[in-house]
Amino acid sequence: MLAVLGIEVNISSNSNEQIAIDTFDYYLYQGLKIDTRPEPRADKLISALNVLSDKLLANNHLNRSQVKVVICNAKNDNIQSFTNTFSDVLYCESLSDALNFCSQVSVEQSKATILMSVDGRDLNACAAILISTQHAFQDVNSQLSQCHCYAYINAQSIVNSAFDATAKSQLIEQHIYDFFVRNSSNYEQIESIIINQSMSSISADEHAQHCLSLSYIDGQQSASTDKCTLLTSIDCYDSEDADFMALLSLISTVLCVDQQYRLGYCGDLLSRSEPTDSIAEKCADLPYYLLSESTSYLPQCANQIRQLVLSFVAEHSHQLVLVSNSDSSNNKQIEPNYNNGFLAQQKMKPIIFKSTSVQQLIEALHCCEQSISRTAQSFTQFSENHLRHGHFKHQSLQFNQNQQGYYCLVLLADCFEQLIAQIVLACNGLPKAISNKQVWKTPLGSYCSGHLVEENQYKKPLSFVYPGVGALYVNMGKDLLRLFPHSHQALNLMSSDLSRSLQDLLITPRHLKVSDEHPLQDQQNLRRSLANIAEAGVSYAYLLTHIFQCGLSLNASSAAGYSMGEVSMFAALGCWKNPDLLSERLRQSPIFTEQLAGPLKRLDLAWGEAKNGNENAWESFHIKVGLMQVNAIIAEYPRVYITIRNTPESLVIAGEPKQCLALAKQLGVRAIALNVPNIIHCELSRSEYQRMQSMYSLPVQQKLACQLFSTSCYLPVPITEKAIAVSISKCLTEFVDFPRLIKNIYATGERVFIEMGAGKSLSTWIERILKSNQGSVTCLSVNQKNLDDYTAILKTVATLVSLGYPVNLQPFYNGTLVRPVNKIAESVLVS
Incomplete structure (x- = not known):
């Protein structure tokens, strides 16, 4: 077992940008190609190597006499003058040999090793990691004990590959299988398999196919349909130098563990001569999945063990490395990293x-x-x-x-x-x-x-408004935790199961093929369960609110919620001592799993046999028409209810789809289905009022420097357990007049509204509601489906800065994933 105590790269790019570890991490995650320039001059390479090693040593308060150096390349005369500055240098012919030597040095001499490699093609890149074994790392009298461990290398293996393509494929597949068996692992324990290759006779997609075959070796196909193992590839840097690419791939795998993310895959695993439909059917039950874009890793429990396997194919060899956040010898886990420079690396x-x-x-x-x-x-x-x-x-x-x-x-x-x-x-x-x-x-x-x-205005008013759960969309907020990693800590306090709370399986669906066919079905799956999207809506509201309050130093003076966004408001602004308890109740209560959503059992009682088991018996529609016009004819449609007034000219109606569409036709307007078949905001939902009140009764925090408005009374709600429970229950079982709510908030002096959730519907409606009021109003949205997370937040920040809000801008310019290390006190002899 080896501990990675430092990581660094130095790559010369054509943009005259020296790519170091934070920039490399940015390119890796974004799936961007590093455009390199050749460096034929040896003195440039020597300078880069010195910078690289000095960074690693300085970050850990070590000097050159305290470490060994292993060069993972054939001996290169170009770097002779660099290696002369170290007392002991060894050249190895493969990453596997280098790791074995690092382990030997650490055990025998209690020293760390700098494992280094140079791209021998153009001398334009070098990479290095600082490695130690557990023994040296945990020696309290050593400076190494102060170092941060980025990841553990728990196992590694190498085999020489055959020249024949068929024999080579069989050898690789058997090597993967033997490696898993030898290390007591199977695909259910491996969170990701990361592939890379250099000067190989197989492509990335063929390489991935060998990993897929693991489920079929010896006829042991998995009976599980849960896609629990990510299959992905490293695609940001290309080189013909296999030794350099092997080390760079290892560094990439360490970054995935340390920075808590999953890599996207750009290939097409099903591009074979065999008919695509046949392969798709064959692979449907495999436990693997692909991501079209990189996203944050969300654990299912605190201190969850992550295991990633790096599979690297060279022209004549296949290497496997098992990287984890846990030491396999004693299951000691690394403290999660809540720092990085990803936000500062953004170009805009x-x-x-x-x-x-x-x-x-x-x-x-x-x-x-x-x-x-x-x-x-x-x-x-x-x-x-x-x-x-x-x-x-x-x-x-x-x-x-x-x-x-x-x-x-x-x-x-x-x-x-x-x-x-x-x-x-x-x-x-x-x-x-x-x-x-x-x-x-x-x-x-x-x-x-x-x-x-x-100038010097003491406090500027700011209102946070929270959208309903229908605004959530697939792949929402995938970069938020990368941009603002400290939010991990806040989310961990909110929930012990972030994967469930943020609905990872629904927001980030698992498929074995990246296809245009999936999005519509994925979006429908997301909206199908009100309990699930309610939980996710609360969690994302909590995350966005923490980012703005703690990351950007912007605090709300008032807040409001639209429909179930009212629940998000109370949770996100810290009203409840234990918001995780609400998640458990949402999952267990029949209110949103049976009665008002899902099978809609409430309709069986209300409409009797008229429902006839029809799954599409209820739907919500948006119509552009005034309230008075609908009220004038709604008596003709007994199974239609007005649920929400969005603006003076637009409403949401719900009920039996046939009658809803007939009402809209009579008014001469278009009815747009919202695909949210949930019975709320009408008299049918009042049967669940008492159970709702019990579900939302949670112990509260007594102090809150923010007024929270509710559509239960269109006034601020007292921060008490009963008042909040009553407020939410009334909101979800009664008609919502959103214009009335916003006008009451405006009357208190609020002029800037920020939509704390998915989309920009609320900000658009607020502008329409207040367009006739005197004085300027600014409405902002922090997350939009057509914008990446950084751009959406940056546009909001630009507006707030121009308005004079004291936004904390330092994280946009400064930050690094390299952790500071304390210097151990030296013993001083006193006579």
Whole structure:
């Protein structure tokens, strides 16, 4: 067993960007290709190797005399002057030999080993990991005991492969099978199999097929249909150097464990000569699945053991490595990592300009444009220095008697060319917008409110609004925990089973083929169970709220929920001491599993034989029409109910689909099915009122610096156990008038609303509801189906900064997955 105590890479890219470990982690997760440039000069390579090793040593407070070096390549004269600076260097011909030597050194000498490799093709990349055994790592008198363990290497194996393709395939398949048996593992214990190959006679898809065959070896096909093992590949870097690729693949596997994510797969496993339908049928029951995009790993319980197998094929060998977050000898687990630089690695950055006048603002923009032509910095360095030193905040910012604030412009860009284009747009459009006190914005997300920001304003009001469960969608929020890893801790306090709470199986469906055929069915599966999506809706609201409150330092002064979003509101803002208890009740209660959702047993009692076992006996529809028009004819349709008023001109009706469609036809409007067959917000749901009140009765936190509005009374609700339970029960069993709720919140002085959930329906409706009110209103959404998580949040942040909110922007520029290590105190002899 080996412990990985440090990881680092150094790759020269064509963009003149030196790719280190945080950037490599970003490329790996995003599935982006690293565009490398050759470095034929040996002195450049020596410099890169020195930087690489010095980083590893400095991070762990070690020096060169305290470690051994293993070079996983054939001996290379180009790096002779580098290896001369270490006391002991060994060259190995394979990753397997290198790992064996690292283990031997650590046991015999209690030293760590730097395992290093160089891309021998163009000398443009090097990679290294710092390794020790458990014995040296846990020696309290050693500096190694202070190091952080990124992952454990619990087993490894290598076989020489045959030249014949058929024999080679059989050898690989048997090697995988023997490796699993020898290490007491099967596919149910392996969370991911990560494949990679270099100069191999097989493709990535063929390699993956060998892993699939594991379920058929010796005729032992799995009886399980649960897809529990991810099959994926490393695709961000290509090289003909097998030794370098083997080490880079190992580092990638360690990153998946340490950074708690799962990799997407870009291939097509079913692309064989055999008919696709036949293979799809054959593979349907296999325990493996693919992901089209990388996503966060969600454990089913606290301290869950993760085991990943790296399968690496070279021209004449096949290597397997078992990587885990747990030491196989004593099941000791690594403390989860809640730090990374993934947010800081995002390409698009906010560039902020502040000035007391339009003229000064335009001057600052021209100054920025001129400085771009002179800078030798990368765009990321330029934007970070801009934030740190405030280069474009006009130095005077002096206020006269008639001026009590400043204008704030936020430009979004991911490169200098894009920033210049945004500057040109701003110079052309800002004067008119500010003169008319109108918002100026671009499709990219650049923003200026057009109003003065009050200097040193103590507290700005902000309202969080929570959408209903119908807004959830497949692959929602897949990057949130990567962008804001500290939220793991908050979620762990909320739930002991994050996979269940965030509905991992429904939000991130398992398939053995990435196909356009799945999304519609996956979305229908997600909406089928009200209890499941209610739980997921609460959990994602909790996650987003924690990100904004703790990650970005933005606290709400008021909040409201739309339909079941009211439950999300109380949970997300910390009203309940133990929100995990609600998840258990939602799963066990017949309210949302039998009566008002699922088989809809409530209809059996209400409609009797008229339901006739029809699974489509109930549906909700959105119609664009006023409340009075529907009330005028609804008596003609006894099985139709008005459930929600979204805006003055739009409603949600629910009931028997045939009657709902007939009502809409009579009014001459289109009825859009919401595919949410749940009986709430009408008189039929009142039979469950008492049981709802019991279910939502949970011990509460007494202090909350936020007013929580409810449609049960359209006023703030007292933070007591009974008041909250009554509020939610009334909300879910009565008609909801959303415009009335929003107008009451607006009357308290709220002008900025942030939709804390999926989609932007609420923010759109709030704009329509308040369009006739005097004074500007800003409505924002933090998660949209057509935007990645970072872009959606960044656009929201840009608007809030322009409005003068004190957003914490440091994580957008700084961060690293490398953990700080304490330096052990040296013993001092005293005479």
